[in-house]
Amino acid sequence: MSEALPLGIDAALLGVEFDSSVSPPVTAQEIHEYAASLGESHPVYFAPEPVAPPTFCMKFRGNRFSPPALPRRAFARSFDAGKDIQFGAPIRAGDVIHTSNVLHEVYEKTGRSGAMVFIVSRLRMKNQRGEMVAVIDSRFLIRGEAAT
Amino acid sequence: MSVERIDIGDEIPPLEVVLSGDDVRRYAIAANMPGQRFHSDEVARKEGLPGQILPGNMSMALLSRMLNEWLPQARLEKLGVTFRGIVRPAAPIVCSGFVTDRRPHGEWVEIDCDLILEQAGERRITGVAVLRLDPPAATAPRG
Amino acid sequence: MILDLHVHSKKSEDSRATVVGYLQWLLKKKGVLPIDGLVLTEHRQFDADSDYRRLEDEYGIRIFKGSEVETDYGHVLVYGVNQPMLERFDFSNVRLPAQELITDVEEFGGIAVPCHPGRPTVGLCEHYQTKPPLEGVRAVELLNGGSRKGENERVEELLRRHGYGAIGGSDSHLVSFIGICATEFPREVSDEEDLVRALREGGYRAVDFRDRLKGP
Numbered sequence: 001m002s003e004a005l006p007l008g009i010d011a012a013l014l015g016v017e018f019d020s021s022v023s024p025p026v027t028a029q030e031i032h033e034y035a036a037s038l039g040e041s042h043p044v045y046f047a048p049e050p051v052a053p054p055t056f057c058m059k060f061r062g063n064r065f066s067p068p069a070l071p072r073r074a075f076a077r078s079f080d081a082g083k084d085i086q087f088g089a090p091i092r093a094g095d096v097i098h099t100s101n102v103l104h105e106v107y108e109k110t111g112r113s114g115a116m117v118f119i120v121s122r123l124r125m126k127n128q129r130g131e132m133v134a135v136i137d138s139r140f141l142i143r144g145e146a147a148t
Numbered sequence: 149m150s151v152e153r154i155d156i157g158d159e160i161p162p163l164e165v166v167l168s169g170d171d172v173r174r175y176a177i178a179a180n181m182p183g184q185r186f187h188s189d190e191v192a193r194k195e196g197l198p199g200q201i202l203p204g205n206m207s208m209a210l211l212s213r214m215l216n217e218w219l220p221q222a223r224l225e226k227l228g229v230t231f232r233g234i235v236r237p238a239a240p241i242v243c244s245g246f247v248t249d250r251r252p253h254g255e256w257v258e259i260d261c262d263l264i265l266e267q268a269g270e271r272r273i274t275g276v277a278v279l280r281l282d283p284p285a286a287t288a289p290r291g
Numbered sequence: 292m293i294l295d296l297h298v299h300s301k302k303s304e305d306s307r308a309t310v311v312g313y314l315q316w317l318l319k320k321k322g323v324l325p326i327d328g329l330v331l332t333e334h335r336q337f338d339a340d341s342d343y344r345r346l347e348d349e350y351g352i353r354i355f356k357g358s359e360v361e362t363d364y365g366h367v368l369v370y371g372v373n374q375p376m377l378e379r380f381d382f383s384n385v386r387l388p389a390q391e392l393i394t395d396v397e398e399f400g401g402i403a404v405p406c407h408p409g410r411p412t413v414g415l416c417e418h419y420q421t422k423p424p425l426e427g428v429r430a431v432e433l434l435n436g437g438s439r440k441g442e443n444e445r446v447e448e449l450l451r452r453h454g455y456g457a458i459g460g461s462d463s464h465l466v467s468f469i470g471i472c473a474t475e476f477p478r479e480v481s482d483e484e485d486l487v488r489a490l491r492e493g494g495y496r497a498v499d500f501r502d503r504l505k506g507p
Contacts, residue, residue, distance in 0.1 A: 030178070037175040038209050039165065042220055053216070054224040055209040059180045080204045082275075084228035107304065109334065110361045110385050112411045118304075157319040228307055230464075248312050248466040260312065262467040270439065274465055276307040 005106040006117045007071055007142070018067035019101040023060055028093040031056065052091040057125055057134040058083075062099040065121055065138065070103075081118060081141035088125075088132035096128040104137060117142045151257055151281050160245035160261060163214035167202070167237045175206045202235040207273050211263045214243040215277055222259070222279040229275030235267055242266045245277075257281045292480050293498065295329040295473045297359070297368060297406060297432065297460025302341075303334040305464055310343060312466040314350040323503040326470040328353025330370065330460075330486070335360060335383045337372045355483050358382055359406065364389035364425060365413040368432065368460075371401030371487035393427045402490045404458060406432040409445030416445050430456030430490060434472040434497040437462035456490070459497030471501045 003011040031052045035045035044051045091097070104122035108115065119140045125133040169189070176186040181203045184191035189199040208229055215224060235241060242265070249260035258280055265273035298313065299306035310331070317326050329352065331338065336358065343354040357370045360382050367389060369376070376399045380387060389405075396403040408415035408431045415431060433446050434457075450457055459472040477494045480486050489495065 034178045037171070037178040038206070038213055040213055040216065042216060053209065053212065054227070055205065055212045058205045058208070059178075061180070080231055082228070082230040083204070083208065084226070085208075086226050087224055108385055110366070110413050112413060114412050115385070155319075156315050230305060246467040248316060249309075260466075262465045276465065 006108040007106070009070060009103075009106050009119075013067050013069060013103045014105070015102050016067075017100050017102050019062045019064050019099075021060070021062040021099045023097040023099075026052070026091055026093055026095045026097070031091075031093060034059070049093055054087050054090070055085075056091055057085070057087070057097075058136065060097045060099050060123075060125060062101050062123060065101070065140070066119060067103050070119070078119075079141045079143070081139040083139070084137040086135045088134055089127060089129075091127070091133060095133075097133060098126045098128075100124045111143075113143050115143065154247055154250060154257075154259060156247055156250060158247040160214060160218050160247070163210065163217065163243040164240060165210065165243075166240050169200050169237045172200060172202050172206065172237045175209075176203055179203065179205055179209075181205065197234065198236070200237060202237065204229075204231045204273075207231070207235050207241075207265050208275075210241065211243050211245075211265060211273070211275065211277070214245065214263075215261070215279060219259075219279060219281065221284070222281050224277060225258070225280050226278040227275065228277075229263065229273050231273055233267075233270060233272040235265065235272050239267055248276075255283050292327045292476045292478065293325055293473050294353070294355075294476065294480060294486075295326055295461050295463070295470050296357075296370075296404075296458050297332050297435065297462045297472075298329045298469060299333060299359075299462070299464050300331055302331075302336070302338050303464070305334070308464060308466045308469070310341075310346060310354065313463070313469045314346060314352055316466050316469055317352055318350055320470070320504075324470040324500055326352070326473055328355060328480070329469065330355040330357045332357045332359040332368050332460075335385065337369075337377060337382055339377075353480070355480075355486055357483070360387055360392065361385040361413070362387040362389035362392055364405065364418040364422070365408070365410070365415050366406050367392060368404045368406045369396055369401055370404070370490060371396075371483050373399060373401065375399045376401060390425055393425055397427055400484070400487065402429060402487050404428075404430050404432060404490070406460070407435040407438055407442065407462065408432065408449055409438065409442035410435075414442070414445075416449055419449070424453060428453070428455060430458050432460055432497075433457035434459035434499050435462050436460065436468055436471040436501070437464070456493055456495065457497045458490070458495065459499065471499075471504065473498050473500065 031050040105120040245263040251258040263275040405415040
């Protein structure tokens, strides 16, 4: 056991892949429906061989958002606190998306709702050509008794 | 919008929408978000929420749509947001933003923007985006 | 001289603003935001390394450094941060003892100012309902640009009851929020030590520029 982070999380878990996934090929219909559900109007999203809106990449989240070793009680009161996305190659119909997820950061602070711990996961996404599609840092906020 | 005319302090044309519960459900299905708080008032209330809410991802996507409608030829390089409060259907949502930097890199230009999503007069989401604008001839299919 | 006394740059984990971004914005908005300088008060840390002198000269805007720390009475801005303070207190500790911080920072030549006192949990007002008032507080942040409805208003009563001085700061985490609240001093402020002197002298007031801006 190495240095403990907030919630007693083992610092050795940082940066270690805890999940990976491979999607079925993206269909044109999926992209059309995603764009339509947002009220998007750009013609490239609705072409027979469409390019997906950039935020379409958030559809691919892998199998789990945190390492299995993290305390389950904590996530019973967790909230999505925000995301930072770096976009790479656009997703097109026919693409197969590979995801790899690591625990990126754990830190604590206090805010309006009291003690809070933030758990940041980093999801890397590539397509079947090995091109970077997106890197998404997701921050989960754990608050209340679970965070103290 | 001409790239040359974009400058620090410019306001991004706001996007105002009112979404129905069905609109949110449609997005949640299309975006693979099975969490029932995005689908049902009843389940959301059981979770202590006032009713059905928008997925944070949908709010981000609306900010992205605002940018897309402002500069359809631009490519979104980065999008980062902080969720400060819940966003709900059946009430006006106002997305807005400002240009905060403009960096020429030879033939292409990067534009930084601040982003704000408000509902009921409160800032529910704040964030930033980086857009890349290539010269017209080099503009590839966007994404 | 008007200073925004509460500003976060990217060095704070929840801010997405660069210092250059702030300066460019202030230059652009000079007509509506008459801000002469800003104090970078990064969360739970003191940035001893960054040197902003070149940027100060380029933009004609003063850049001072302080910190925002977290205590058992809520969040507190610390001005005039120096080595003895950093050795005395672990700024990354989210449960610092407020009374010791106020007293010792003062003794080490600085000043500690509770910020957003009207905010739930991390503001002074709520703590004063259940705990004795802190001794040695000279001022609190009356105007905070990140406050929600009613939070700044709660501070008026605190000022009346305890006779605290009132400062203002944007609590900006994004470029376009810089300078929306600030503090007007009756004289020039030359550096961090002089800022402490100016805050101890009094005669300053919190100023609100939000009505001048169409946006935030």
